Structure formats: structure tokens, C-alpha cells
Amino acid sequence: MPTTEEVRTDLAEIVNEVAGVPANDVQLDKSFTDDLDVDSLSMVEIIYAAEEKFGVSIPDDEAKNLKTVGDAVAYIERAAS
């Protein structure tokens, strides 16, 4: 099992790749929309890339609730366990 920090680091790389946000800014307490300025289509791309990277399924209904980086990391950890 990857650690929370490992999941966050991998997710930060994805966010950087998709939305151009510096990876160091992608911290657990940050809101994708309000803090990182990620728009809804970029969020779809991030979710898709995360599904591929972590081998998990994140249905649209769940994706809607992932407001912060921490929400996404926690969901991925639960889904992957």
C-alpha cells in the first residue's frame, strides 16, 4: 500500500501535467477549484488520469464530492485498499 504522501505526490504530478499547477502547491488542504484554479473539465482529466494511475474507479457521482486534494487522496486510498 502506498502511503498518503506517496498518493499525494503522484496526484500532484497529474494535477501539474493536466492543469499546469506547480506540484508543490498540491497539498492536502487545498481546494481544486478555489485554491488551485482547476476548472471542471481539467478535473475530469485529473480524475481519469488518477483512475488509470492508481487502478481505481471514481464514478461521476463520487468525483463531484472530491473538493480538496485531501478528499481525492482519501478516496483513492479507500478505493485501492
Add this chain to the structure above:
Amino acid sequence: MTTTSTSTSTLNVSTGARFSKIMGIGGYRPRRVVDNAEIITYIDSSDEWIRTRSGITERRWASDDETVSMMSQAAARKAMERAGVEPGQIDTVIVATVTHLHQTPAIATTIASELGATNAAAFDVSAACAGFCYGVAMADSFIRSGISKHVLVVGVERLSDLTDKHDRSTAFIFADGAGAAVVGPSDVPAIGPVVWGSDGDQADLIMQSESWNTAMDPDAHEDGQAHWPRLAMNGNPVFKWASYTMAKTAAEAMDAAGVKPEDLDVFAPHQANNRITDAMFKALKLPSDVVVARDIINHGNTSAASIPLALETLLESGQAHSGQTCLIIGFGAGLVYAGQVILLP
């Protein structure tokens, strides 16, 4: 039509050309330019928001005289002229549209007749944004089987008729126009195998908000009025499906044609959203020198018309050239999809 008989049967069967090709392409763009400044008088948005979410800076909306038939005929005349094919040589007319608002008859018969394609087989296809690629697939098959010699394929929409211009999720996207292609016999392979299909489980992602009989029934609505239906779209799931599932379909179409990414010259997907085009391009790992259709920037999403219009823009501007390999893929309401590799006319 050529016919042959065999010793085991008394029936003649058709035999066609070995290959088919797109011989000429033409388009019609409505006169009225609607820029983002006008759009934001209808919806709570901004030019910057529209451009970053879709790439669109302006689109065309048809005026009353720019009917589905009128726009189709204008596009078809250009396509026939460029193909060097006379109206009388067209024996089949396929019109892909979801915005011909007469349930019957098909608009294809009027278009055939008014163009002078007298007695051509003529019918409409309801395959939304995949309609043009569905039409090209059928034209290719008809010509190689020998039931047709020259097929006119038209993609035409007046999406503005079914767009709620106060709907923040669609008002800035949908637009009007017509594109046409003449498909005829070829000495060399020029239309690859189609990879096509549907996914009715996701029919509700893009659809007319209610059926015509419900829309027109005052008792069906709380305010006791009839309501004009509108096209509704659930943007994010459509974006995901189009960007990733359709990238796989596009890759299959290249495989089926035996064309590798490095052999491809032009990528002309349905102009749904510039961000979808970007995501598909990335997922397909196409080389950076592949020319990519970006017609959506100036013309919005014209559904069945978008691919032939985009091809016309690329050819007229000199960005793409006759004989180049081009991947086309249409995808949309249904859900439906179809993609193939073609040689440009």
C-alpha cells in the same frame, strides 16, 4: 450498376468499384456571426470563461432563409463542383441531420430534387454528431457493393433552433451550418474501414429535453403552456467519454486502416469542444506535426456539419492538401460514434 450472374443462381447481383474516395468537399456557413459578447447577454458567463472551456470565440447562427435545405444545397453545389461531378451523376443522397424539424418526409428528397439529382435514392440519417462519418461509411459501402456510383453525403444542422440560448451549459457551444462530400469510385484505397457503434445506456447524456408530443401538450407542464423542446447536455460525462473512449475508437480506426500515428497527416475530429480535441490528441499520442482541425474556434459545434466544414477550412487555407491521410471521427447524442481514415480530396 454492373451486374453479374453465376452458374449457381438465377439472380443477378451488384458488383461495384474496388475502392471509393471523397472526390470533393464543400461547406455553407450562415451569414450571421454571433460572438461571445452577444452570448453573454443571454447567459451569466464571460468571453474568457467560454474561450477557456471550449476554445470558441464566435459561431454562426442561421437566419430564417438559411434553411436546412438551402444550406445543404449550397454546400453540395460546392462539393459537386470541386469533385467535377454533375448533379445528374449523383444517384444517392444521404443527409445527416437532427434539426430538420419535419418528421416526414426526409429533407434528402427535396435536396436531391432541387439539386437536379433526379430520382436519386435519398434519405436522412439521425446519428447526431457522428452523422457525417456514418454517411461516409455507407457511401463507401454502397459504391463498393455497386448499388451506387456517386453518393452525396451532407451533414447539416440548425442547432440554434433547438438551443435554449439561456442555458449556460449549451448556449455558447451549438451552432449552424452545412458540409457536403461527393463520394465516388477510386483506383486506390481512399476510405478506410469504419469503426462505429453506439451506447444507448448513455442516451440521456445529450438529448432533446422532451418528446415533441409532450412539448406541445399544455397539460404536460405546470404553467399550462406548450414548450419548445431544447437540446440538453451533461457536459462533464460527455467530455470524459469523448476524450478517452473516443480516443480508443480513433486508435482502432487507424489500426483498421493500417495507418500508424507517424503516418497520419491530419486529425479532424468532430468539432465538439477544443478541449476534447486536445485530450484526444494527447491520448492518441499523435506526433506534433499532425495538422489538427480547430474549426470550432470560429464556428462552434455544428454537429453533423462540423467535420466537412473543418475539412473545407483546412483545404482552403492550405493547412492540409489533397492526398494526405486524415483521421475523422464523429461522436455525439445516442451515444453514437464512427471514425475512419480517409485520403483528402
